[in-house]
Amino acid sequence: MRKEGIVWKTFKVLVILLGMVLILGPIFVIFINSMKTMQEAGRNFFALPSGLNFDNYKELFGRSDFWSSFRNSTIVTVTSVTLIVLIIPALSYAVARNLNKKYYKMLYYYILAGIFIPFQVLMLPMVKQMTQLKLLNQFGLILLHLTFSLPTGLFLFVNYIRSLPAEVEEAARVDGCNVFQTYVQIVFHLIKPMIATIIVMDSLGCWNNFMMALLILNKSHNMWTLPLMQYNFKAEFSFNYTMAFTAYIVCMIPIVIVYALGQKYIIKGLTAGAVKS
Known part of the structure; x- marks a missing residue:
């Protein structure tokens, strides 16, 4: 038994090390x-640099298109995630507590069907519709982020809310709270771990979204987000990959910070505020 334990522990360590190397x-x-x-870099792609050379970083920070793209990405991501946090949990609460009713059940499965439709199928009709609505701009991209986050968000929140004890809400109603007050004062606090998870997931998705931004914001370079700016380091016959790699490192930092801040809410307090049945 001891040998099997040592072998198993060694195997787990090797798997973890392999995962660290791959990531x-x-x-x-x-x-x-x-x-x-x-x-x-052309002489030896995998060799260590001859010294600490920050010229690429200085050049990147000196580019006006980097800062305009950074501003656009920040506006789009923050606004999209804010709308997602305000709208999707509230909708999910209404659906979760009325899922026994036919209308809400049909609505739930109708929205959930969006998970199974590939984005490639929706690309052409999406662009055509957004063109007709004159929404080929940042506001249109924000609406699309909200729309495409709805199926997954609804699925996660509905199942999470249904797992919460109903006694807390019943006690709030006895104290005179209406549905809105119950949601804001009680339910919203109980679903914070799931909200933190959605914030991290959707921040990553909105910040790194390339294809949707390419389809919606390619009308003017003044509306470009960071993925579009990074893509344009590639010319017809060349690719300035050292500058592109510099941009990747810099643009990775905000998402790492978001994950670091949200991680503690994901891990701790999954049952905070719950009562015993």
Whole structure:
């Protein structure tokens, strides 16, 4: 039994180390190449840089299109995630507490069907409709982020809310709270772990979204987000990948911060505020 325990522990450690190499390896290669010139990177892509060379970072921060794209990405991501947090949990609460009714059940499964439709199927009709509505701008992209987040968000929140004890809401109604007050003062606090999860997931999705931004914001470079700006490091016959890698490292930092801040809410207090049945 002891030998089997040692073998199992060794196997788990090896799997963890392999996962770390697979995840951190590409990030390490990107980082070291962001410290190189194009000539140095061309000589040996995987070698360490000859020294700490921050010229690529200075050049990136000196570009006006970087800061305008950073501002656009921040506006789109923050606004999209804010609307998602305000609308989807509230809708999910209404559906979860009325799922025994035919109308709400049909609504739930109708929205849930969006999970199974590939984005490629929706691309052409989506662009045509957004063009007719004159929404080929940042506001249109924000609405699309909200729309495409709805099926997954509704599925997660409805199942999470249905797992909450109903006694808390019943006690709030006895104290004179209406449905809105019960949701804001009680339910919203109980679903904070799921809200933190959605914030992290959708922040990552909105911040890194390339295809949808390309379809909606390609009308003017003044509306570009960071993924579109990074894509344009590639010319017809060349690719300035050291600058692209520098942009990848810099643009990764805000999402890492969001995850670091949200992680504690995901892990701790999953049953905070619950009562014993």
